[in-house]
Amino acid sequence: MKALQGVNGQLEWVQTPSPTLDVGQVRIKVAAAGLNRADLLQIKGHYPPPPGASEFLGLECSGVIAEVGPGSSWQVGDRVCALLAGGGMAEEVVVDGRHVLPAPENLSLAEAACLPEVYATAWLNLFELAAIKPGEKVLLHAGASGVGSAAIQLCKAFGNPVWVSVGSAERLAYCVELGAQGGVVRGDNLAGLEAFAPFDAVLDPVGGNEYAALNLKLLGQDSRWVLIGVMAGRKAEIDLAQVLGKRIHLLGSTLRSRDEQFKATLISDLAQQVWPLFVEGRLSPQLSRTFPAEQASEAYATLESNQVSGKVVLVIDPQLQ
The missing domain is CATH 3.90.180.10 (Medium-chain alcohol dehydrogenases, catalytic domain)
Known part of the structure; x- marks a missing residue:
């Protein structure tokens, strides 16, 4: 073959x-x-x-x-x-x-x-590991990706309002049409996500220093940050006091090697x-x-x-x- x-x-x-x-x-x-x-x-x-x-x-x-x-x-x-x-x-x-x-x-x-891959990834990380409940607010980075597209639809179906960060205005419109409440274009105003915070969970395939610092600001009490990729870099400096004070759960997750x-x-x-x-x-x-x-x-x-x-x-x- x-x-x-x-x-x-x-x-x-x-x-x-x-x-x-x-x-x-x-x-x-x-x-x-x-x-x-x-x-x-x-x-x-x-x-x-x-x-x-x-x-x-x-x-x-x-x-x-x-x-x-x-x-x-x-x-x-x-x-x-x-x-x-x-x-x-x-x-x-x-x-x-x-x-x-x-x-x-x-x-x-x-x-x-x-x-199979994108729905398994979205379901595992949001509904099983992050254990989001109906009504909890979710943030998706790279929201127009395959996993993001699946996650938006799942959140809509199970009663979770969801916001996104994406790479263009066209991709933001795509996410809103799928069911996202809104979001930002990362090159324009990534910090604009603060207007929608606090979030109960973030699904993060990006990593890197900028997104790590942003996630800490955006997440609320007893929230879950699920890291599934490091597209922006594998190293980040984070304020551990915010992790403690907000009781944030930081979860690293891969599926392929399970x-x-x-x-x-x-x-x-x-x-x-x-x-x-x-x-x-x-x-x-x-x-x-x-x-x-x-x-x-x-x-x-x-x-x-x-x-x-x-x-x-x-x-x-x-x-x-």
Whole structure:
């Protein structure tokens, strides 16, 4: 089969043996795969796959089940999407059947490829780790990203008013249309978020000194700051007195390296509490652009440009759409 690898900043489709199938696993013939910023880091050599994971790119995919291992309840022919630790950018992928979700019946497989990674990330970090309750106020940095788009919709669906920081006025309008109360354009007036404070939780993929200091100002008593990325830098100087005085919980969170059981429980929670909302039309995939497999470099360049609101998807097999 063909699979996409990224080495030293270069992308290449290579021929590789099809993965073997074990107990509880399923083989998916891949229709499409969602692009994520973790892929960009892996391509540059900054984010290697966890031990035992595929070396190929792709943290989420959609497709049709082609083979089922012993102990799995899935059926050959089921339309599905899957959360992966790697390998989604390939003609086939083998994954623990517990990490698979049905492709919502009202969505195409290209749209379904947008869902697993970003909705799992948003749900885990806001509703499980930060444990936000209805009515609590949420701040999302990079609100127009794939994770931000999912988080806005989830907050709206579960009764949490949400504000954002974004990179342009167009992206702010996009977030408001999705359900955000408002926000700021980071290059214009990042401190303008103080007008909407205090917040009960902030989901922060940016990090760095400026955002760390800002978060401390914006968060209220007994609030939660969930750090999921360091796009603006890995080091920051923070006033620990504010952390103490406000009783702020600072939580560092990654999903890719979590163990199989943790991911299985998370996927089960999504299936029960989130997936029905797609069929009801209360959540949507926010697919921004699709690219054919042979344009993988262009697809990743588009993601890296920071000009996309929502998700970019690579179509691996157009016959399965």
